[in-house]
Amino acid sequence: MTGQVSDPGEFELIERYFLRGGRRAAQPDVVLGIGDDAAILSLPADSELLVSVDTVVSGRHFPENTEPRSIGHRALAANLSDMAAMGATPAWATLALTLPRADPAWLAAFSAGLLDLAAANGVALVGGDTTRGALTVSVQILGHAPRGTSLRRGGARAGDILAVTGTLGDAGAGLALRTGRLSAPRAAADELIRRFDYPQARVAFGIAARGIASAAMDLSDGLTGDLPKLAAASGVAAHVEVQRLPLSAALRAAADPVQARAWALAAGEDYEILAAVAPSRFAALEAQAARLNLMLTAIGELKAGSGVTWSLNGLEMMQPPRGYDHFA
Amino acid sequence: MTGQVSDPGEFELIERYFLRGGRRAAQPDVVLGIGDDAAILSLPADSELLVSVDTVVSGRHFPENTEPRSIGHRALAANLSDMAAMGATPAWATLALTLPRADPAWLAAFSAGLLDLAAANGVALVGGDTTRGALTVSVQILGHAPRGTSLRRGGARAGDILAVTGTLGDAGAGLALRTGRLSAPRAAADELIRRFDYPQARVAFGIAARGIASAAMDLSDGLTGDLPKLAAASGVAAHVEVQRLPLSAALRAAADPVQARAWALAAGEDYEILAAVAPSRFAALEAQAARLNLMLTAIGELKAGSGVTWSLNGLEMMQPPRGYDHFA
Numbered sequence: 176m177t178g179q180v181s182d183p184g185e186f187e188l189i190e191r192y193f194l195r196g197g198r199r200a201a202q203p204d205v206v207l208g209i210g211d212d213a214a215i216l217s218l219p220a221d222s223e224l225l226v227s228v229d230t231v232v233s234g235r236h237f238p239e240n241t242e243p244r245s246i247g248h249r250a251l252a253a254n255l256s257d258m259a260a261m262g263a264t265p266a267w268a269t270l271a272l273t274l275p276r277a278d279p280a281w282l283a284a285f286s287a288g289l290l291d292l293a294a295a296n297g298v299a300l301v302g303g304d305t306t307r308g309a310l311t312v313s314v315q316i317l318g319h320a321p322r323g324t325s326l327r328r329g330g331a332r333a334g335d336i337l338a339v340t341g342t343l344g345d346a347g348a349g350l351a352l353r354t355g356r357l358s359a360p361r362a363a364a365d366e367l368i369r370r371f372d373y374p375q376a377r378v379a380f381g382i383a384a385r386g387i388a389s390a391a392m393d394l395s396d397g398l399t400g401d402l403p404k405l406a407a408a409s410g411v412a413a414h415v416e417v418q419r420l421p422l423s424a425a426l427r428a429a430a431d432p433v434q435a436r437a438w439a440l441a442a443g444e445d446y447e448i449l450a451a452v453a454p455s456r457f458a459a460l461e462a463q464a465a466r467l468n469l470m471l472t473a474i475g476e477l478k479a480g481s482g483v484t485w486s487l488n489g490l491e492m493m494q495p496p497r498g499y500d501h502f503a
Numbered sequence: 504m505t506g507q508v509s510d511p512g513e514f515e516l517i518e519r520y521f522l523r524g525g526r527r528a529a530q531p532d533v534v535l536g537i538g539d540d541a542a543i544l545s546l547p548a549d550s551e552l553l554v555s556v557d558t559v560v561s562g563r564h565f566p567e568n569t570e571p572r573s574i575g576h577r578a579l580a581a582n583l584s585d586m587a588a589m590g591a592t593p594a595w596a597t598l599a600l601t602l603p604r605a606d607p608a609w610l611a612a613f614s615a616g617l618l619d620l621a622a623a624n625g626v627a628l629v630g631g632d633t634t635r636g637a638l639t640v641s642v643q644i645l646g647h648a649p650r651g652t653s654l655r656r657g658g659a660r661a662g663d664i665l666a667v668t669g670t671l672g673d674a675g676a677g678l679a680l681r682t683g684r685l686s687a688p689r690a691a692a693d694e695l696i697r698r699f700d701y702p703q704a705r706v707a708f709g710i711a712a713r714g715i716a717s718a719a720m721d722l723s724d725g726l727t728g729d730l731p732k733l734a735a736a737s738g739v740a741a742h743v744e745v746q747r748l749p750l751s752a753a754l755r756a757a758a759d760p761v762q763a764r765a766w767a768l769a770a771g772e773d774y775e776i777l778a779a780v781a782p783s784r785f786a787a788l789e790a791q792a793a794r795l796n797l798m799l800t801a802i803g804e805l806k807a808g809s810g811v812t813w814s815l816n817g818l819e820m821m822q823p824p825r826g827y828d829h830f831a
Contacts, residue, residue, distance in 0.1 A: 206551055210736070211656050212588035212720055213555035213646070218546060223534055226629060227541035228597040228643060232636040260540035269556040271599060271641035301554060308560040309637035313599035315556060317645075318541070328539050392540055408538070 192286035193270065193300060204266055205299050214301035216267055222319040227257035233310040238354055243281045245372035246312060247288030253395060254316035255296055255376035256446040260393035262326040262385040263318035265296055265378060270303035271313040289314075296378055324385045331390035331409035331451035337475040338457070340377050340447045340464065342423040343398065344435055345370035347442020352429070359429030366425040374446040381448060383463035390451040397441040401449060403483050409451070412480035417487045421472040440485075451477055520614035521598065521628060532594055533627050542629035544595055550647040555585035561638040566682055571609045573700035574640060575616030581723060582644035583624055583704035584774040588721035590654040590713040591646035593624055593706060598631035599641040617642075624706055652713045659718035659737035659779035665803040666785070668705050668776045668792060670751040671726065672763055673698035675770020680757070687757030694753040702774040709776060711791035718779040725769040729777060731811050737779070740808035745815045749800040768813075779805055 193209070206215035218224060231250050233239055251268060258265040270289070274281075293300055298316070349371025351357035352364050359367070376393075384391060392405050398415070406413040420439045427435060452460045457473065464471035485492040521537070534543035546552060559578050561567055579596060586593040598617070602609075621628055626644070677699025679685035680692050687695065704721075712719060720733050726743070734741040748767040755763060780788045785801065792799035813820040 207653075207655065212585040213553040213591065213644075213653075215589070215648075215653050216552040216554060217650075218552060224544040224546060224552060224645070225541040226544065226595070226597060226643075226645065228599050228630055228632050228641075230599045230601060230632045230634045230641075232601060232634050235635060257540040261543070263541065267554070269554060269643055271556050271558045271643070273558060273560060273639050302556055304556050304558045304641070306558045306560050306639075307563060308639055311601050311634075311636055311639045313556075313558075313632070313641045315554075315597055315599075315643040316541075317552070317554065320543075322545075325535075325541075325543050327535065 192282045193290070193303060202299055205301060208299065208301050209303070214267070216301065216317070218319050221322050223322050223325065225258060225261050225263040225318045225320060225325060226315065227254055228313060228315040229253040229257065230311060230313040241353075241372070243284040244288035247285040248292050248373050250312040250314045251289050251292045251298070251316070252374045252376050252446060254314045255292070255298070255378055256374070256393040256395060258316055258318040259376045259378045259381035259448060260326065260391050261318070261320065262324060262381045262391065263320045264382060265298050265316055265318040267299050267301045267317040268293060269301060269315045272303065273306045273308040273311040275307065275310060320385065326381065326384060326388055326391040328390055328392050328405045328408035331405060331411055331477050332453070333411050333477055333479040334454065335389055335451040335477040336454055336457050336473050337413060337415065337477060338450050338452060338460065338471050338473045339394065339398075339421065340380055340469050340471055341445070342421045342426065342470065343394070343445050343447060344420075344426050344439030344442055345423050346374060346444035347438030348426050348429055348435070350442070350444070357429065363425040363428040366423070367429055371444060374444060376446055377448045377469065379467050380464060380469055383467065384448070384450060384460060387456050387460045387463065388450040388452045392449050394443070394445045394447045394449050396443045398439070398449070399441045400443065405449060405451065406477065406481065406483055409477070410481070411477045413475060413477050413483045415475035415483070415485050417485055417492060419472060419474045421470060520610045521618070521631060530627055533629060536627065536629050537631070542595070544629065544645070546647050549650050551650050551653065553586060553589050553591040553646045553648060553653060554643065555582055556641060556643040557581040557585065558639060558641040569681075569700070571612040572616035575613040576620050576701050578640040578642045579617050579620045579626070579644075580702045580704050580774060582642045583620070583626070583706055584702070584721040584723060586644055586646040587704045587706045587709035587776060588654065588719050589646075589648065590652060590709045590719065591648045592710060593626050593644055593646040595627050595629045595645040596621060597629060597643045600631065601634045601636040601639040603635065603638060648713065654709065654712060654716055654719040656718055656720050656733045656736035659733060659739055659805050660781070661739050661805055661807040663717055663779040663781055663805040664785050664801050665741060665743065665805060666778050666780060666788065666799050666801045667722070667749065668708055668797050668799055669773070670749045670754065670798065671722070671773050671775060672748075672754050672767030672770055673751050674702060674772035675766030676754050676757055676763070678770070678772070685757065691753040691756040694751070695757055699772060702772060704774050705776045705797065707795050708792060708797055711795065712776070712778060712788060715784050715788045715791065716778040716780045720777050722771070722773045722775045722777055724771045726767070726777065727769045728771065733777060733779065734805065734809065734811055737805070738809070739805045741803060741805050741811045743803035743811070743813050745813055745820060747800060747802045749798060
């Protein structure tokens with residue numbers, strides 16, 4: 176969509192399915208949208224630009240039989256979650272789409288999934304590139320935050336409370352249901368599959384946590400994979416009381432406690448926010464979450480030292496299962 | 504590199520080969536580089552943000568046997584060229600890399616090609632995502648320009664001179680040499696293959712053309728594919744005198760005149776700049792090109808109306824060959 180549109184066939188393909196994202200970009204912050212060599216964008220005064228990129232590959236990040244609407248949704252949701260983790264306001268996205276053939280039904284559903292989520296978050300699709308090849312979807316997101324206010328992984332201090340939004344493990348159970356490794360009562364199954372197929376990034380919470388949380392990151396790779404990164408970046412140790420991990424009613428209905436806890440610890444794709452907050456500010460962060468009708472649960476604390484320890488009802492746990500591994 | 508690093512194996516892989524692009528980002532405009540959920544970047548005051556994305560796929564945008572250093576270089580060069588076409592100063596890039604396996608030799612060469620070109624253009628690699636799959640390289644570039652100064656495709660007016668930088672058709676011949684469809688004397692062949700494998704985006708020219716050129720775009724899909732887009736965006740007709748197309752000595756040594764002209768017209772990947780400029784400003788644009796030791800050649804003009812016509816030594820040409828088609 177920017178400089179790579181090379182023939183009428185491809186041009187029409189892109190026009191038809193994705194230009195909604197550009198045209199709806201009659202937002203004042205889009206000076207020039209899709210159709211030139213680059214988009215021209217205008218940041219608010221005295222803000223910083225935030226940028227992140229996420230790729231999803233068929234058969235690796237979602238089962239081959241995933242509905243295309245979910246693929247489009249998930250590709251953007253992962254990026255929105257990165258903005259949420261930084262406390263940034265997402266504003267624009269570009270799409271690099273590689274697909275084996277131009278199937279109109281697939282493109283209609285995929286683009287609807289992506290563009291509906293973009294519209295719901297005030298994000299304009301401002302550029303892209305479509306190429307033929309194995310299905311690969313890379314979305315790059317651009318956002319902004321007032322200068323100096325972004326939340327980083329490295330800001331946590333010893334004594335901070337460790338908290339998570341929402342519930343953990345639902346997406347892991349949803350994936351198990353989608354791939355036939357779990358069966359569950361219909362209502363619970365629907366809810367868990369929806370959590371996997373249509374994750375909701377905690378964008379409003381991230382923005383609300385600016386100036387309150389000391390550090391944040393999103394749980395894309397599972398708590399056991401992600402928490403050590405926050406602790407290391409902040410130069411502190413972390414301890415988690417595993418019995419405090421928030422489990423949804425659907426997850427508790429669908430899986431036994433040991434399995435539910437394993438997903439809550441190590442399955443990725445929940446896209447909840449892991450935040451560190453000084454004890455004196457925890458009530459303020461809770462109030463922000465409550466305003467957004469979002470659960471916030473203290474699950475542990477940060478301490479001087481390094482490394483992460485886990486306990487269950489007061490007993491130290493063996494090293495819990497590893498998080499999702501993209502490349503091994 | 505931003506939020507997607509999920510296990511020690513992948514982390515080390517990325518650290519080893521790409522962090523040079525982040526760490527060297529001790530540039531003041533990189534507030535926070537690789538390693539968090541998103542990078543934090545600082546734009547100059549009173550500037551606009553420019554963004555573009557380009558994907559290259561093995562076997563489609565380059566032959567399967569292309570050296571990995573060239574793949575890394577080309578992936579970024581295509582994006583730099585989009586910035587050049589807009590008159591923007593490239594500043595940052597992110598990389599979405601999908602590859603079938605983590606081959607250290609391949610990664611070392613690929614990352615060197617990308618990062619050396621980035622360094623030469625003052626671009627910091629500030630984020631990325633590595634996934635396993637068929638080789639696909641998407642680079643998104645971010646740049647900036649003083650508010651209101653970017654060059655667009657739609658700014659040309661009837662009466663403007665149409666001009667191109669450098670020489671055309673070299674990359675087309677280079678690709679033919681690389682794939683065994685052409686043989687040529689060694690020196691010419693080396694030069695043409697270098698033009699295909701290591702294209703140079705005209706970044707400095709694009710910046711210099713701000714305030715002089717009325718419109719610009721880059722020639723990534725060939726003149727016959729790209730010029731109609733500039734004419735349509737500007738609402739004017741274009742006429743090209745094909746005998747004026749600038750051909751390099753290497754191309755003239757390697758191919759007969761008819762073949763050379765066909766590549767100059769329709770082969771993509773030259774990454775030269777096509778600019779429209781008012782006759783009164785042509786000398787100023789020429790002077791900027793000369794300062795940069797770059798050839799600038801008037802090849803035709805823009806007129807009232809629509810569509811593109813081509814003549815060769817005064818005789819109207821049949822529709823010349825189509826440009827490169829990514830998706831048919």
